[in-house]
Amino acid sequence: MGIQELTYLLQGLLWTLLLTVIGFVGGILFGMVVALLRVSPSPWLRIPMICWIGVFQGTPLLMQLFVAYFGLPLLGFNLPAWAAVSIALTAHASAFLGEIWRGAIQAVPGGQTEAANALGLPGWSRMVDVVMPQAFKLSLPATVGFLVQLLKGTSLAAIVGFIELTRAGTIVSNQIYKPLLVFGVVGALYCVMCWPLSLWGRRLEQRLAVGAAR
Numbered sequence: 001m002g003i004q005e006l007t008y009l010l011q012g013l014l015w016t017l018l019l020t021v022i023g024f025v026g027g028i029l030f031g032m033v034v035a036l037l038r039v040s041p042s043p044w045l046r047i048p049m050i051c052w053i054g055v056f057q058g059t060p061l062l063m064q065l066f067v068a069y070f071g072l073p074l075l076g077f078n079l080p081a082w083a084a085v086s087i088a089l090t091a092h093a094s095a096f097l098g099e100i101w102r103g104a105i106q107a108v109p110g111g112q113t114e115a116a117n118a119l120g121l122p123g124w125s126r127m128v129d130v131v132m133p134q135a136f137k138l139s140l141p142a143t144v145g146f147l148v149q150l151l152k153g154t155s156l157a158a159i160v161g162f163i164e165l166t167r168a169g170t171i172v173s174n175q176i177y178k179p180l181l182v183f184g185v186v187g188a189l190y191c192v193m194c195w196p197l198s199l200w201g202r203r204l205e206q207r208l209a210v211g212a213a214r
Contacts, residue, residue: 005172006185012168013189015082019154019164022086024147027093034098039105049098056095062156064088069160081162089150096146104139105131141208144201148194155190165189 038049056064068088072079079087108131158167169186173179 005176005182008172009165009168009182009185009189012163012165015163016151016154016165017193019082019085019089019157020147020151023089023093023150023154026086026090027097027150030090030094031097031101034094035101035105038098038102053095053099056092057099061088061092061153062159064092065156065160081157081160085154085157085160085162089154092153093146093150097143100139100142100146101135104135104142107138108134138208141201141205144197144204148197148201151193151197152190 034049034052037045038053040046065085065088068091069081069084072084072087154164155166157164158170161167163171165186169182173182176182
């Protein structure tokens, strides 16, 4: 495998990283909304979010990519492949991150909210200043773990013809007829990206366990 093929793989790697960043950042923004509405006392706000989470957690990411790539044009939205994939990843991430953060919010001891009520803090301030900082700390290991899954999940974008790292590896393999070598390099690149994140998530989880024990 020469410099030209390696450069092509690195271009696919850049698209993999870009899709991960877009999906994760979009998932954070929309996932926060999902989490807050999910814990709302109003059923009109809570039930739609339960359905949203159920749909995206209960269906394969591959199907969600197909719906975004082939379904949106039927509705009149003619988007480039990267945009359709980004929308699918963002929606997918918002459901999982929203549920992670919902669990973290509800895991914050009730005494914290009661203390905030005793201080006369308004509802929004109780959530933003008291509950959310603690929930963020509790949810961090699971959030990092989901980031690893999302990064690997971008490989499914190859199914709709988008050229990210996995698709680039397939193209190079078909050109030089060395699939073991090419996908060994592709696998090594995924490992270099995912393994440090996995170690970081594990350390965060261990720190959180030590803090809880104290």
